[in-house]
Amino acid sequence: MINFTDVYKRYPNNYEALSGLSFHLDEGEMAFLTGHSGAGKSTLLKLIALIERSSHGQVLVGKQNLSSLPKRKIPFYRRQIGIVFQDHNLLHDRTVFDNVALPLVIAGENHREIGRRVRAALDKVGLLSKERNLPIALSGGEQQRVGIARAVVNRPPILLADEPTGNLDPELSREIMHLFEQFNQVGVTVFVATHDIDLIQTLPYRQVILKQGRLA
Amino acid sequence: MSNYLLRHLQVMLFSLGRLWRQPVASLMTITVIGIALVLPAGLFVLSENMSSLSNRWDSASQITLFLQQNVSPKQAKKLTDELQSWPEIKQLHYQSAKQSLEEFRQLSGLGDVLDSLPNNPLPAIIIVEPDDDNIEKATISQLVQKLDALSSVDQAKLDMEWLQRFRSINKMVQRGVTILAILLSLSVVLAIGNTIRLAILSREAEIRVMKLVGATDRFIRRPFLYTGFWYGILGGFVAWITLVFSMGLLSGPVNDLAGQYGSDFSLHWFGGFMFLILPFTGAILGISGAWLAVGRHLHLIEPS
Numbered sequence: 001m002i003n004f005t006d007v008y009k010r011y012p013n014n015y016e017a018l019s020g021l022s023f024h025l026d027e028g029e030m031a032f033l034t035g036h037s038g039a040g041k042s043t044l045l046k047l048i049a050l051i052e053r054s055s056h057g058q059v060l061v062g063k064q065n066l067s068s069l070p071k072r073k074i075p076f077y078r079r080q081i082g083i084v085f086q087d088h089n090l091l092h093d094r095t096v097f098d099n100v101a102l103p104l105v106i107a108g109e110n111h112r113e114i115g116r117r118v119r120a121a122l123d124k125v126g127l128l129s130k131e132r133n134l135p136i137a138l139s140g141g142e143q144q145r146v147g148i149a150r151a152v153v154n155r156p157p158i159l160l161a162d163e164p165t166g167n168l169d170p171e172l173s174r175e176i177m178h179l180f181e182q183f184n185q186v187g188v189t190v191f192v193a194t195h196d197i198d199l200i201q202t203l204p205y206r207q208v209i210l211k212q213g214r215l216a
Numbered sequence: 217m218s219n220y221l222l223r224h225l226q227v228m229l230f231s232l233g234r235l236w237r238q239p240v241a242s243l244m245t246i247t248v249i250g251i252a253l254v255l256p257a258g259l260f261v262l263s264e265n266m267s268s269l270s271n272r273w274d275s276a277s278q279i280t281l282f283l284q285q286n287v288s289p290k291q292a293k294k295l296t297d298e299l300q301s302w303p304e305i306k307q308l309h310y311q312s313a314k315q316s317l318e319e320f321r322q323l324s325g326l327g328d329v330l331d332s333l334p335n336n337p338l339p340a341i342i343i344v345e346p347d348d349d350n351i352e353k354a355t356i357s358q359l360v361q362k363l364d365a366l367s368s369v370d371q372a373k374l375d376m377e378w379l380q381r382f383r384s385i386n387k388m389v390q391r392g393v394t395i396l397a398i399l400l401s402l403s404v405v406l407a408i409g410n411t412i413r414l415a416i417l418s419r420e421a422e423i424r425v426m427k428l429v430g431a432t433d434r435f436i437r438r439p440f441l442y443t444g445f446w447y448g449i450l451g452g453f454v455a456w457i458t459l460v461f462s463m464g465l466l467s468g469p470v471n472d473l474a475g476q477y478g479s480d481f482s483l484h485w486f487g488g489f490m491f492l493i494l495p496f497t498g499a500i501l502g503i504s505g506a507w508l509a510v511g512r513h514l515h516l517i518e519p520s
Contacts, residue, residue, distance in 0.1 A: 049428070051519050072432075079430035089425050103429040110219055150429070 001027040001189045007057035017043040019213040030184040032200045033193040035210035041193040050074050082151030084161035088143045090135040097131040103154045121149040141172040161192040231442035245411050249451025252404045254458040256397035261485050263389045279344040282371045304359050306347035313340045408444050408505030416513045424519045441506045448502020452495030
């Protein structure tokens with residue numbers, strides 16, 4: 001589902017974030033991406049989300065070769081990927097409902113379908129009762145769950161998460177990881193960057209470990 | 217298709233709602249646009265009124281006959297009677313050389329100088345008012361020629377020069393209105409462009425998030441274009457209301473002035489036309505300004 005072949009990423013200041021990285025993730029697989037800060041985790045996720053492009057090498061997602069994807073098709077490509085951020089990236093002047101609805105509104109879904117799917121996603125993350133609240137009124141763990149609901153609301157085949165438990169206590173972190181497992185169980189390919197080693201040691205999933213831009 | 221229109225309507229109202237939530241800032245922008253639009257509109261109305269005024273005067277042209285020095289008052293009287301029978305002529309007014317001198321003395325204030333002259337240098341004149349009902353405009357000049365050819369007439373002169381000057385001034389004013397309209401339209405575009413630019417910058421985080429969840433440029437652009445549209449159209453209405461008030465203030469004095477000239481002239485201010493054209497122009501300029509800002513700034517904001 002995600003396929004890196006000899007991928008390099010060099011920044012203009014000559015810093016090489018990825019150096020000849022090759023790995024792949026099967027469809028429906030769940031895996032963790034770990035490594036020290038600066039090992040290239042964020043860069044790797046940015047290449048998959050097409051926030052950045054590789055300097056060299058091939059990135060395949062689904063059957064799509066990302067280096068040949070024209071800029072105007074990027075929005076449509078991104079609709080197939082749900083992304084969960086460490087700092088949630090919620091819109092603070094809109095309700096929980098409107099935040100979760102955003103990907104569906106963008107995709108041009110009709111009104112009724114949006115209501116149905118947003119409530120299903122909020123129900124899944126246990127926040128159905130808070131749909132009218134503004135994000136600011138929620139706790140950190142709840143805000144992260146809103147972010148997850150938004151990432152999955154249009155049922156993308158791939159779910160990426162960048163340090164989703166970075167700011168949460170162990171109890172909440174376990175809950176969040178359990179949510180990801182549930183999505184994986186219905187066939188979503190899940191790829192979670194984290195350095196919460198203690199937590200992921202207890203879970204039975206593959207770890208992709210980066211060290212200085214390569215597989216360790 | 218109806219889904220598409222519905223979404224446009226939603227974005228349209230959503231943009232209006234945003235303006236509504238910042239009433240002071242929005243009102244200031246709208247007022248600036250209103251003032252910029254009402255200036256050329258007001259000048260246009262004034263110059264159109266000047267044109268219509270000069271068209272009225274067109275028909276009220278007079279011909280002045282300067283008589284030969286040697287024509288006696290008696291002969292002049294006879295000529296007047298004869299001309300009275302011409303069908304092209306409506307009215308005649310005879311003014312003797314003496315009366316001419318007296319009039320000139322009063323108007324010029326050169327009494328002493330005139331007294332020192334050995335004889336009266338001014339001719340007697342007959343002021344001829346052509347009959348508009350019986351005469352075509354083109355034949356007025358034929359009438360002038362015919363009068364000019366009379367033996368006792370030194371010169372027949374159509375009093376049109378001042379009207380031509382008036383028209384030249386009016387043409388100048390109209391040209392000025394065009395220039396002003398172009399410049400102020402440009403300023404509306406720039407004012408709206410700048411406002412939209414600030415709106416874009418204040419929503420940078422939101423735009424990044426929208427791009428990350430798959431929003432196309434078109435989707436992100438749309439609310440900003442509608443914001444520009446609202447600024448423009450509301451500015452147009454403000455301009456119209458300002459015009460109504462200004463014309464209300466002006467019409468009283470204008471009617472007084474016209475009354476003093478014995479005219480029933482009153483300001484015509486194109487209310488209906490302006491009610492359509494001002495908001496329409498405003499909307500077009502608003503969308504253009506927004507488009508300018510969006511084109512320059514939106515693609516600079518990318519998720520990182």
